[in-house]
Amino acid sequence: MSKNKSSESVKVVVRCRPMNEKERAAKFERVVSVDVKLGQIIVRNPREASASELPKIFTFDSVYDWNSKQIDLYDETFRPLVDSVLFGFNGTIFAYGQTGTGKTYTMEGVRNDPERRGVIPNSFEHIFTHISRSQNQQYLVRASYLEIYQEEIRDLLSKDQVRRLELREKPDTGVYVKDLLSFVTKSVQEIERVMNVGNQNRSVGSTNMNEHSSRSHAIFVITVECSELGVDGENHIRVGKLNLVDLAGSERQTKTGAKGERLKEATKINLSLSALGNVISALVDGRSSHIPYRDSKLTRLLQDSLGGNARTVMVANIGPASYNVEETLTTLRYSNRAKNIKNKPRINEDPKDALLRGFQEEIARLKEQLQKRSGKKKRRGQRRRAGEGSDSDDVEEGETEDDDEDGDYWREQQEKLEGERKAIMDDHSLVAEERVRLLKEKEKKMEDLRREREAGEMLAAKVKAMESKLLVGGKNIVDHTNEQQRMLELKRQEIAEQKRREREMQQQVESRDEETLELKETYSSLQQEVDIKTKKLKKLFAKLQAVKAEIHDIQEAHINDRQDLEQTQNELTRDLKLKHLIIENFIPLEEKNKIVNRAYFDDEDEYWKMKPITRIEDDHQMMTRPLSAVGYRRPLSHHARMAMMMRPDMRYKAENIIMLDMDLPARTTKEYQEPVIAPKVAAALEDALRDEDEIQVDASGFHSSLGPSPSTSASGSLKKPKSGRPRTGKKSSTPTSPFSPASPGSPLYPQSRGLVPK
Ligand code: ADP
Numbered sequence: 001m002s003k004n005k006s007s008e009s010v011k012v013v014v015r016c017r018p019m020n021e022k023e024r025a026a027k028f029e030r031v032v033s034v035d036v037k038l039g040q041i042i043v044r045n046p047r048e049a050s051a052s053e054l055p056k057i058f059t060f061d062s063v064y065d066w067n068s069k070q071i072d073l074y075d076e077t078f079r080p081l082v083d084s085v086l087f088g089f090n091g092t093i094f095a096y097g098q099t100g101t102g103k104t105y106t107m108e109g110v111r112n113d114p115e116r117r118g119v120i121p122n123s124f125e126h127i128f129t130h131i132s133r134s135q136n137q138q139y140l141v142r143a144s145y146l147e148i149y150q151e152e153i154r155d156l157l158s159k160d161q162v163r164r165l166e167l168r169e170k171p172d173t174g175v176y177v178k179d180l181l182s183f184v185t186k187s188v189q190e191i192e193r194v195m196n197v198g199n200q201n202r203s204v205g206s207t208n209m210n211e212h213s214s215r216s217h218a219i220f221v222i223t224v225e226c227s228e229l230g231v232d233g234e235n236h237i238r239v240g241k242l243n244l245v246d247l248a249g250s251e252r253q254t255k256t257g258a259k260g261e262r263l264k265e266a267t268k269i270n271l272s273l274s275a276l277g278n279v280i281s282a283l284v285d286g287r288s289s290h291i292p293y294r295d296s297k298l299t300r301l302l303q304d305s306l307g308g309n310a311r312t313v314m315v316a317n318i319g320p321a322s323y324n325v326e327e328t329l330t331t332l333r334y335s336n337r338a339k340n341i342k343n344k345p346r347i348n349e350d351p352k353d354a355l356l357r358g359f360q361e362e363i364a365r366l367k368e369q370l371q372k373r374s375g376k377k378k379r380r381g382q383r384r385r386a387g388e389g390s391d392s393d394d395v396e397e398g399e400t401e402d403d404d405e406d407g408d409y410w411r412e413q414q415e416k417l418e419g420e421r422k423a424i425m426d427d428h429s430l431v432a433e434e435r436v437r438l439l440k441e442k443e444k445k446m447e448d449l450r451r452e453r454e455a456g457e458m459l460a461a462k463v464k465a466m467e468s469k470l471l472v473g474g475k476n477i478v479d480h481t482n483e484q485q486r487m488l489e490l491k492r493q494e495i496a497e498q499k500r501r502e503r504e505m506q507q508q509v510e511s512r513d514e515e516t517l518e519l520k521e522t523y524s525s526l527q528q529e530v531d532i533k534t535k536k537l538k539k540l541f542a543k544l545q546a547v548k549a550e551i552h553d554i555q556e557a558h559i560n561d562r563q564d565l566e567q568t569q570n571e572l573t574r575d576l577k578l579k580h581l582i583i584e585n586f587i588p589l590e591e592k593n594k595i596v597n598r599a600y601f602d603d604e605d606e607y608w609k610m611k612p613i614t615r616i617e618d619d620h621q622m623m624t625r626p627l628s629a630v631g632y633r634r635p636l637s638h639h640a641r642m643a644m645m646m647r648p649d650m651r652y653k654a655e656n657i658i659m660l661d662m663d664l665p666a667r668t669t670k671e672y673q674e675p676v677i678a679p680k681v682a683a684a685l686e687d688a689l690r691d692e693d694e695i696q697v698d699a700s701g702f703h704s705s706l707g708p709s710p711s712t713s714a715s716g717s718l719k720k721p722k723s724g725r726p727r728t729g730k731k732s733s734t735p736t737s738p739f740s741p742a743s744p745g746s747p748l749y750p751q752s753r754g755l756v757p758k
C-alpha cells in the first residue's frame, strides 16, 4: 500500500464470463483468450479468422477468465481496497461492461451461495470480521443504497420510492446526496437486510428488471468510521467510504426510430456513461484543465473516485462469444484508458461529518446525566455498602451490579415511603384533614420517585442503545478457529500478492525484451546482422501493423460515435423544430414572452424553473387564479382520473410541458372611487347648511361677477380671496378640502350634477 498523499493509478481488471447455454447451443465461436499470467486479453477478429489480421492484445493489472472464482477476485483485487477503506481511505469499485457480461454477478453474485457471492457480500463479511478482531477501537458502520436512472437519483432504502433526490455540494465535504438515508448496521445480517430491502425496491416499479438494471446505475455505499486513541491521548476518527457501483450496460442504446419519451430516455441513459468516458479521457489526456464532472449525476457523485481522494478499481466485464466482439473491444478500449487515471488517496482523519464523534459525545453527555442522577440519589439515600470506594461511580464497571444496586435503592426508598404512609394511616392523633393532606403529600412523593426512576431507566436504555451501535472487537481474538481462519486468509493474501508480483515481472520482462532488441549491435558477420535486423524488422513491422490496426479501429469507433451523436442531434433537432412550430403557431407571442421572461436556470438543481408571476405594469402582486382542479393540471372528469390510474393511457395523459399557474387576464373594471365634489358646490353646500342667522346674501359678489373687473369681495364670510385670476372649475389639487374658497367671481348656485369637474 502506498503512503499518504502519493498518487496511484486506477486499477483495472478484466473478467470474461463463460459461454452461456444459449451461446453454446448456437455454437458461437469464442474469440477472447485470457492470459492470466501476463494479464492480457487477446481478441481475434471472427470475420477474418484466417486472414492476416493480427489479434488485438490488451494488458491490464490483472485478468480473470471464465474459471475465475469469486473469492479469488476478492482476495487478489478487492480485499486490499476494502482493507484501505477500513483504514480510513475512500474506495470505489466500478463494474463496467455490456449487459449480460457479469457486472451484477461480480458485484452481488448469487446471494445464498457462499462460493458464488460477489464483492458486496464478501466485503460485509470482511468488514465485520475485521472489526471483531480489532482491539481498542470503536467502529460505526452505516450503509446507503441509491440508484441513478435517467439522471434522477432514487434512494433505494426510502419508503417513498417516488421521491427524487438532489445533489448538493459543500466546500468542506464535497458532493453529496441531500436527504439520502443511511442505516447504522451492527452485523453482517443487518447490512445484508439493508441490501435486500434496496434490491427489492430496485425491482419495484420496473416491469422488466433486467432491462431496468441494464439502464440504471446502482451504488451501494458503506461508510466505516473508526475511533482510536492516538499517541497524543486524544481520540481520532478515521472515516473510509466504500462505493460499490454496478453501472448500466455499456452497450450502445438503439436510438433509431425512438421518438419523444423513448428518445429522451435513450439519450439520458447514455449520458452518465458517456460523461464517465469523457471524464476519463479528460483526466488521461492531461492537457485539458477542465474535467467535465458536472455533466452527469454519476460523475459528479463519484468525482473523488476519478482523479481524486480515493482508491479505485474498475472491473471490466466482457463476454467471450464472437457476436459480442464489437462491444467487447469497446469495453476493453474504454477500460484501457481508465488505467492511466491518477488518484490521490489519503486517510480521512477527523472529518467534520463523522457521525461517530457525535455518537461519542452524546453518550458521554447521557452518561454524565445518569451519573448526576445517581449522585443525587446517593446524597439523599444513605449508602448501605459504605465500604465501597468512590470508584464504583465509574460507569464502565459492571453494569449488572449497578443495576442491582439501583433496584435496591429504589426498593428501599419505596418501602420507606410506604412505611411512612402506613404510619400516617395508623396515627390516630391526627385530624382527618391533616391526615389526608399528609397522605397526599406522601403519594405525590411516591409518584415523583416513580417518575424519576423511569426517567433514569430511560436514560440508561438510551445509553445502551447508542453504545450497542458502536462496535468494538477483541472478544473473539483468542478464538481458536478464528485464529486458524485468519492464518488461512493471510496465506491466501500472500499467494495473491505473489501472483501479482509474478505478473508484474512478466510484463516487465516483455517490455524489456523489446527494448534490448535495439541494444544488441555487435554482429559477427554480415549475414548475422542481416538475420538479426530482419528479425527485428519483422517484429517492428508486426508492431507497426498492430498499431495501425488499432488506429484504424479507434478511428472507426470514433466515426461510429460521431455518427451516433449526429443522429441523436438530428433527432433532437427535429424534436426541437416541432416544439418551435407549436410555439410559433399555437402559443400567443405575448404568452411566450411571459414564459421566457419568467424562466431561469437553477444551476444547483440543473433545471429550468419559473419565477412566480408578478404584474410589473401596475406594481401589484398578481393574484393567483383560484384552483379549478386541486392537484391536477387541468379539470379532469372522474372517469379520466380513474382511467389514468388504471392504465397509463395517452388519451388522459396531461401533456403540459411545464407546470404553469394560470394568470388572470388584465382587468377591465376599475375600483370604485368616491366622487370628488367640486369646490364650488362644496362651498355652496356648506353655505346652504349653515344656520339661518349666518346666512348673508351678498349681492355684490353676484354683481361683480358680471362686471369687468373683479373687485374685492365685501363678504365677510369669505376668507381671503385668491389673486386676481378667477378660479376655473378644474380639478383642485387638494380635493380633500371641501372648504376651499370659491372664487369671488363664480356664481354660488350648484351646477347641474357636475360632480366630476369639467
Ligand atoms: P450484467 O449485470 O452485466 O447484465 P449478470 O451479472 O446479470 O450481467 O450476468 C448475466 C448472467 O451470466 C447471469 O446469469 C450470471 O449468473 C452469469 N454469469 C456472469 N458472469 C459469470 C461468471 N463469471 N461465472 C458464471 N456465471 C456468470
Ligand code: MG
Pocket (backbone or CB within 6 Å): 100, 103, 104, 105, 213, 214, 246
Ligand atoms: Mg446487472
